[in-house]
Amino acid sequence: MALEKHESRPVAEKGEHIIARHLIEDENIKEEKNLVIDGVDVSGRWNTFIISRVDSEFDRSFFEEIKKTVAGSRINRCWQCGMCTASCTVTPLYRRFNPRAFIYMMQLGNLKELKKYIDVAWRCVGCYKCSQRCPKQVNPAEMMEALALVIKKYFPEEVETKLKLDEEVKKIYEDMIIGHGRLDLAKLHTSAMQKSGRTKELLGKIERGAILKMAKDGRAFSILKLGKPHNWGSSRKAIENYLHKLNTIENGEAGV
Amino acid sequence: MSENILVIGGGPAGLNAAVMLSELGVNVALVERDSFLGGNPKKFKYKFLFPDMQPADNVIGELIKKAESGGNIKVYYSSEVSDFKENGKKFDAVIKSASGSETKTFDSVIVATGFEHFDPARDAKYSYQLFDDVIDIKDLERMMGENNFVRPSNGKPPKKVAFILCVGSRDRHVGNQYCSRVCCTVSVKQAIEMREHFPDCEAYIFYMDIRTYGFFEDLYWKAMEEHDVQIVKGRIAEITSGPDNTVVCKGEDTLLRGPFEIPFDMVVLASGMEGGPQSPEISSKLGIELDEHGFLKPENVTLSPFKSNKPGVFLAGACTGPKAISDSITEGAAAAMNAYTYAVKNR
Ligand SMILES: Cc1cc2nc3c(=O)[nH]c(=O)nc-3n(C[C@H](O)[C@H](O)[C@H](O)COP(=O)(O)OP(=O)(O)OC[C@H]3O[C@@H](n4cnc5c(N)ncnc54)[C@H](O)[C@@H]3O)c2cc1C
Ligand code: SF4
Ligand code: SF4
Ligand code: SF4
Numbered sequence: 340m341a342l343e344k345h346e347s348r349p350v351a352e353k354g355e356h357i358i359a360r361h362l363i364e365d366e367n368i369k370e371e372k373n374l375v376i377d378g379v380d381v382s383g384r385w386n387t388f389i390i391s392r393v394d395s396e397f398d399r400s401f402f403e404e405i406k407k408t409v410a411g412s413r414i415n416r417c418w419q420c421g422m423c424t425a426s427c428t429v430t431p432l433y434r435r436f437n438p439r440a441f442i443y444m445m446q447l448g449n450l451k452e453l454k455k456y457i458d459v460a461w462r463c464v465g466c467y468k469c470s471q472r473c474p475k476q477v478n479p480a481e482m483m484e485a486l487a488l489v490i491k492k493y494f495p496e497e498v499e500t501k502l503k504l505d506e507e508v509k510k511i512y513e514d515m516i517i518g519h520g521r522l523d524l525a526k527l528h529t530s531a532m533q534k535s536g537r538t539k540e541l542l543g544k545i546e547r548g549a550i551l552k553m554a555k556d557g558r559a560f561s562i563l564k565l566g567k568p569h570n571w572g573s574s575r576k577a578i579e580n581y582l583h584k585l586n587t588i589e590n591g592e593a594g595v
Numbered sequence: 596m597s598e599n600i601l602v603i604g605g606g607p608a609g610l611n612a613a614v615m616l617s618e619l620g621v622n623v624a625l626v627e628r629d630s631f632l633g634g635n636p637k638k639f640k641y642k643f644l645f646p647d648m649q650p651a652d653n654v655i656g657e658l659i660k661k662a663e664s665g666g667n668i669k670v671y672y673s674s675e676v677s678d679f680k681e682n683g684k685k686f687d688a689v690i691k692s693a694s695g696s697e698t699k700t701f702d703s704v705i706v707a708t709g710f711e712h713f714d715p716a717r718d719a720k721y722s723y724q725l726f727d728d729v730i731d732i733k734d735l736e737r738m739m740g741e742n743n744f745v746r747p748s749n750g751k752p753p754k755k756v757a758f759i760l761c762v763g764s765r766d767r768h769v770g771n772q773y774c775s776r777v778c779c780t781v782s783v784k785q786a787i788e789m790r791e792h793f794p795d796c797e798a799y800i801f802y803m804d805i806r807t808y809g810f811f812e813d814l815y816w817k818a819m820e821e822h823d824v825q826i827v828k829g830r831i832a833e834i835t836s837g838p839d840n841t842v843v844c845k846g847e848d849t850l851l852r853g854p855f856e857i858p859f860d861m862v863v864l865a866s867g868m869e870g871g872p873q874s875p876e877i878s879s880k881l882g883i884e885l886d887e888h889g890f891l892k893p894e895n896v897t898l899s900p901f902k903s904n905k906p907g908v909f910l911a912g913a914c915t916g917p918k919a920i921s922d923s924i925t926e927g928a929a930a931a932m933n934a935y936t937y938a939v940k941n942r
Contacts, residue, residue, distance in 0.1 A: 420803045421847035425832035474766035
């Protein structure tokens, strides 16, 4: 069988012709844009293949691993009643942060599913409302700690990117304060968006709307007009001094 | 000479034991701490009983009538066993009532001291006693028994009612790990009654599991299929007050994976059954064992669930754990048979 790929013909978006396309995740669609098999052109939709979404394994080794940790030792107690999520401080703000569901994924070793929540999984604020109510005394608050460790261990790259981004945004923030003595929220926002690769969104409807609104109510111009605070030099020195000292202490503690 | 047997507790179990013994010609002393017979079903005016919705009067009323119509039963109302001693194979008991104390020797004893309803105020997240429109299943039984099913806050019929299962049961925090067995069935039964009386009142049941075991399942099916009762999977973590005099249930729909905060006109808590203070009291007074759930402990849960660890002292009904009236009545009969045999053997 002769397989050739040729790039000449423009084709439609991946999986575009699938009915109810929105129900299928991108990574589950296999489609070669340009493909010729035995001289027959089967480019695009003619070779579309949807990977089965049926789970075919419960990975118990993962459960054992969690159970051995101090924070996760009660994972076997959870019966999925949802009291933790129901009482959670964070869930109403981030619906995707769901302690009960995370514990279930950990019980079944479903890392594939967990991976989808790396961006919110560490959002627990440690209020312990869940642990106070959990009828099985699983201590879900601490299970969230176990979860954070798991994610760090199994998805180091994703976590790295996440933390790196935080570091970079922090740097912009610091430079702004030290350099200008004022926080330019608009600038902070745009730089953070740029850093996280969301440049496209900056030109989107929401952002445009916000800018327009700020222009209308005058906030945009007041930002432009702002100068440095009076006698900023000495304040700046004090802050720099403080940060320097803090750094020395931290490095000392870390044994650097 | 006929036998003398002491029955402590005049609920369904104790009543049936007393009536059966009386029919055998035994002299029965029936000691009841309340001023009336009938136990919890009478106290909270249960009107229609699961599983077949028959009037409680057919069952409880019938038993009370038999016990009170003389025969060989002497009923001691508002009384208690104040002292209890073994006397060879027999027992000396002091029965204390308003009219004084009486000491008697008995050939055997049946304990049928029953259960107490879990007090939902002990689990603060449900705001029982904080909001008028948060009631529990025993309150609702009574309201229906008195033909007074309205919102306590304003006396109007509710339009949207939530039932919350497993209140005070299956929860390490409140200290009760067991399932109370009847509260699921009571809740679906009440939801049906409510829908029959007020067809425009919606009923929702928040559940973790629905345990309408055995034939009680019929009621669960009926509630959904004939009365459009809606079930929602998830436990409620908080009840707060909402706009327009509503009570808001905050929970998670574990099937849809998401939090909700939904206002209701009325919330009914399916509070469970407990051994109550009477179980440890009777346990220490009679020298019989208490189990780890706070109920009286049978000698062998499977072989002889109606025997205590002390020969001559028998157990019947909800004092050994949550159960339905039919089971309590059956155990009353079983305990009567055993108490009689013991008495005859040691005559
Ligand atoms: C809300 C609710 C609704 C229910 N509805 C149904 C239903 O529809 N159908 C059904 O089959 N079951 C129902 N049940 C279950 C039913 O109530 C019990 O099975 C039954 O009451 C148990 O009977 P009992 O005699 O063992 O105990 P109880 O009914 O508790 O009676 C015990 C009696 O002993 C007395 N007593 C206690 N201690 C002492 C003492 N120290 N000295 C003297 N007397 C004492 C008490 O005053 C009481 O009269 C319901 C339960 C609940 C919680
Ligand atoms: S409250 Fe406890 S038992 Fe219920 S889902 Fe959360 S961790 Fe599991
Ligand atoms: S401790 Fe964390 S998981 Fe638990 S309720 Fe608070 S924020 Fe939610
Ligand atoms: S009978 Fe139902 S409501 Fe009662 S404790 Fe058991 S599961 Fe919960």
